[in-house]
Amino acid sequence: MRKFSRDHRWLSINTATVRKSRGADLPLTEIIEACARRGIRAISPWRDQVAAAGLDTVARLLRTHGIELSGYCRGGMFTATDAAGLQAARDDNRRAVDEACTLNAACLVLVVGGLPGALAGNAAHKDITAARAQVRDGIADLLEYARKAGMPLAIEPLHPMYAADRACINTLEQALDLCEALDPGPLADHAPRTRAALGVAVDVYHVWWDPKLEQQIARAGQERLLAFHVCDWLTPTADLLNDRGMMGDGVIDIPRIRGWMEAQGFAGYSEVEIFSAQNWWQRDHGEVLDTCIARHRSAV
Amino acid sequence: MRKFSRDHRWLSINTATVRKSRGADLPLTEIIEACARRGIRAISPWRDQVAAAGLDTVARLLRTHGIELSGYCRGGMFTATDAAGLQAARDDNRRAVDEACTLNAACLVLVVGGLPGALAGNAAHKDITAARAQVRDGIADLLEYARKAGMPLAIEPLHPMYAADRACINTLEQALDLCEALDPGPLADHAPRTRAALGVAVDVYHVWWDPKLEQQIARAGQERLLAFHVCDWLTPTADLLNDRGMMGDGVIDIPRIRGWMEAQGFAGYSEVEIFSAQNWWQRDHGEVLDTCIARHRSAV
Numbered sequence: 001m002r003k004f005s006r007d008h009r010w011l012s013i014n015t016a017t018v019r020k021s022r023g024a025d026l027p028l029t030e031i032i033e034a035c036a037r038r039g040i041r042a043i044s045p046w047r048d049q050v051a052a053a054g055l056d057t058v059a060r061l062l063r064t065h066g067i068e069l070s071g072y073c074r075g076g077m078f079t080a081t082d083a084a085g086l087q088a089a090r091d092d093n094r095r096a097v098d099e100a101c102t103l104n105a106a107c108l109v110l111v112v113g114g115l116p117g118a119l120a121g122n123a124a125h126k127d128i129t130a131a132r133a134q135v136r137d138g139i140a141d142l143l144e145y146a147r148k149a150g151m152p153l154a155i156e157p158l159h160p161m162y163a164a165d166r167a168c169i170n171t172l173e174q175a176l177d178l179c180e181a182l183d184p185g186p187l188a189d190h191a192p193r194t195r196a197a198l199g200v201a202v203d204v205y206h207v208w209w210d211p212k213l214e215q216q217i218a219r220a221g222q223e224r225l226l227a228f229h230v231c232d233w234l235t236p237t238a239d240l241l242n243d244r245g246m247m248g249d250g251v252i253d254i255p256r257i258r259g260w261m262e263a264q265g266f267a268g269y270s271e272v273e274i275f276s277a278q279n280w281w282q283r284d285h286g287e288v289l290d291t292c293i294a295r296h297r298s299a300v
Numbered sequence: 301m302r303k304f305s306r307d308h309r310w311l312s313i314n315t316a317t318v319r320k321s322r323g324a325d326l327p328l329t330e331i332i333e334a335c336a337r338r339g340i341r342a343i344s345p346w347r348d349q350v351a352a353a354g355l356d357t358v359a360r361l362l363r364t365h366g367i368e369l370s371g372y373c374r375g376g377m378f379t380a381t382d383a384a385g386l387q388a389a390r391d392d393n394r395r396a397v398d399e400a401c402t403l404n405a406a407c408l409v410l411v412v413g414g415l416p417g418a419l420a421g422n423a424a425h426k427d428i429t430a431a432r433a434q435v436r437d438g439i440a441d442l443l444e445y446a447r448k449a450g451m452p453l454a455i456e457p458l459h460p461m462y463a464a465d466r467a468c469i470n471t472l473e474q475a476l477d478l479c480e481a482l483d484p485g486p487l488a489d490h491a492p493r494t495r496a497a498l499g500v501a502v503d504v505y506h507v508w509w510d511p512k513l514e515q516q517i518a519r520a521g522q523e524r525l526l527a528f529h530v531c532d533w534l535t536p537t538a539d540l541l542n543d544r545g546m547m548g549d550g551v552i553d554i555p556r557i558r559g560w561m562e563a564q565g566f567a568g569y570s571e572v573e574i575f576s577a578q579n580w581w582q583r584d585h586g587e588v589l590d591t592c593i594a595r596h597r598s599a600v
Contacts, residue, residue: 115551118535126553132511161461163509164535164551174511209463211432211474235418235464237540251415251464253426 001255001262004270004300011296012042012070013289014229014273015049021285028053029061031285036065038289042269044071044227047096050103059102069105070269071154071201071227072096076167078138079113079131081124086134089113093142097151106268107154107226108146109201110139111167118165131168139198140182147197154226155179156201159209161240172207172216175200179224199224202261203273205231205244208252214260222265230254230300231274242277246291248299258300270300301555301562304570304600311596312342312370313589314529314573315349321585328353329361331585336365338589342569344371344527347396350403359402370569371454371501371527372396372405376467377413378438379431381424385416386434393442397451406568407454407526408446409501410439411467418465431468439498440482447497454526455479456501459509461540472507472516475500479524499524502561503573505531505544508552514560522565530554530600531574542577546591548599558600570600 004010015031028049035043050058062068075096080086100108112135115123139153146153155175158167169175183198200220207213217225232250237243247254258270272292274280280288304310315331328349335343343362350358362368375396380386400408412435415423439453446453455475458467469475483498500520507513517525532550537543547554558570572592574580580588 115535118551121535123535123551126551128509128553159460160509161459161537161540164533168509170509170511209428209460209468209470211470233464235415235421235423237461240461240537240540251418251423251426253428 001259002267005297008039008293008296009041010269011040011293012044012269012271013040013292014044014073014271016046016073017272017274017280017292018285018288019046019049020281021283023282026285028058032058032061032065032067034285034289036067038293040067040289040293042068042070042271044069044073044109044271044273045103046073047099050099055099055102062103069100069103070271071107071109072100072103072105074109074111074156075142075153076110077113079116079134079168081116085116086138089138090141093138094145097142097146097149100151101149105151107152107199107201109154109156109227111156111158112139112169114163114165114168123164128163128168135168136178136182139178143182143198152195152226153198154201155198156203157206159206171210171212172200172202172220173212176216176220176224185223193223195226196223199226201227201229202257203229204252204254204257205229205233208233208257213257217257217260217264220264225261225264225266227271228258228261228266228268229271229273231272238278242275244274244276246274246280247272247295254300270296272296301559302567305597308339308593308596309341310569311340311593312344312569312571313340313592314344314373314571316346316373317572317574317580317592318585318588319346319349320581321583321588323582326585328358332358332361332365332367334585334589336367338593340367340589340593342368342370342571344369344373344409344571344573345403346373347399350399355399355402362403369400369403369405370571371407371409372400372403374409374411374456375442375453376410379413379416379434379468381416386438389438390441393438394445397442397446397449400451401449405451407452407499407501409454409456409527411456411458412439412469414463414465414468423464428463428468435468436478436482439478443482443498452495452526453498454501455498456503457506459506471510471512472500472502472520473512476516476520476524485523493523495526496523499526501527501529502557503529504552504554504557505529505533508533508557513557517560517564520564525561525564525566527571528558528561528566528568529571529573531572538578542575544574544576546574546580547572547595554600570596572596
């Protein structure tokens with residue numbers, strides 16, 4: 001297992017973590033500069049942040065500083081109530097693939113969507129099986145496009161508490177069932193791929209509780225383990241969305257899970273992703289990034 | 301599938317639902333009287349409510365009204381940091397079995413516990429695998445005692461958002477793995493049991509999201525399906541503990557899940573269990589019970 005205690009070369013910052021500084025929006029260009037000053041070698045930006053700064057500006061700035069993308073956040077949201085909604089999702093996801101290519105991202109992360117309308121508090125129906133079928137179809141369609149573009153897709157199973165409104169793929173097992181169905185991989189007599197066309201993003205916050213986690217990480221294997229996201233589960237957790245904790249402040253045994261990843265050959269970044277409206281977003285982003293670096297060494 | 305639309309003979313009230321009336325504590329004796337007046341045939345009381353009213357008083361009152369217990373809430377909390385803690389849990393769980401027998405409960409529901417100390421915001425460690433081993437040992441020990449007493453134990457898998465602090469058994473599959481390991485059941489050449497010594501309580505709030513739910517309910521079969529709890533998942537959910545919704549107000553397709561239960565031969569009560577500090581506990585308990593009756597008919 002790689003030693004993280006002495007440097008932060010395998011730290012990536014999901015830019016949601018410093019979306020705000022002292023409560024005010026922080027532009028992506030400033031986030032990138034702040035990361036560069038600290039020797040942070042990778043980020044994972046959100047599409048709205050990239051759009052606000054300008055795709056070409058961001059691509060240029062990343063090249064200037066030699067910062068790479070551990071992933072691009074995010075595609076998905078495949079569910080809808082009608083054909084127009086499905087088509088809009090399809091078009092938007094293809095644009096996400098294109099942007100990910102422009103930014104040379106390691107993968108496009110997919111948060112697949114839940115019951116249509118539920119995120120706005122007004123679910124159109126209660127049929128999660130139907131939502132899952134739409135997700136399957138949406139990924140199958142996008143996969144063709146992404147494969148041609150050479151952009152790996154990483155399904156991110158979300159914690160079951162988000163099943164209704166954000167993602168109806170909720171365990172690593174379920175995500176891998178889908179990967180194997182849609183992207184069976186090379187035949188037995190071919191050399192193994194380094195990276196699958198369709199794999200998973202393992203976020204400890206979403207999967208730490210799963211009694212089958214170790215088994216399913218082993219099942220995924222190196223080629224499908226496309227991303228590793230870290231933060232911590234706080235006790236108590238005050239808010240379902242905006243109370244992700246800093247590594248070391250909660251109850252997740254992060255090094256143990258990273259060990260399971262590395263046992264499969266995963267050698268990528270640990271991407272810190274914290275939404276914390278009441279806490280970290282109220283602080284100065286410099287302090288937050290410095291804390292990420294320190295905790296990456298001590299708790300990841 | 302049984303028709304619930306015309307009466308409420310298969311409605312049970314978990315007494316946490318009316319623990320408070322207009323914000324003030326409501327004694328269990330008054331809850332029982334209010335249920336009896338409405339022709340509610342079953343309840344599932346909490347141990348603290350029984351203790352406050354007196355075990356013998358409650359037993360007598362239930363007999364007077366012919367009200368039965370769809371379950372007794374609850375045993376469990378098997379995890380601890382030291383031998384004294386484990387012994388205290390053991391003793392307390394045996395008392396819970398005794399009380400369940402006195403009250404002639406259909407089963408003792410087990411909420412198994414999480415990381416020791418986490419419920420108080422101060423987890424003693426992060427080793428959920430170790431906590432799960434303690435749970436297994438605790439159930440194995442209690443099962444011997446409960447079997448002699450003739451009291452079935454129902455493991456209630458709790459939603460993964462409670463894995464840290466309330467229960468580290470979080471899927472029906474995990475619960476059934478434990479059931480089969482500790483209570484393998486009759487040999488193939490014996491008649492099937494009506495009820496297993498160790499089974500599960502299926503609470504739709506905790507399991508509705510699970511992509512393997514239908515499959516695992518079928519695996520459980522009639523003999524291990526000891527209880528069925530209902531409420532609803534609200535979008536948004538404002539609080540991790542105290543925002544369980546009234547049936548019909550959320551996104552759970554309750555009749556579908558009940559159909560899966562009944563396909564296995566389950567013919568017991570639908571037990572309404574709602575914790576709702578900000579909503580239902582602020583109303584008059586009569587209104588709450590009347591709403592439970594109406595929603596049992598329309599949404600269960």
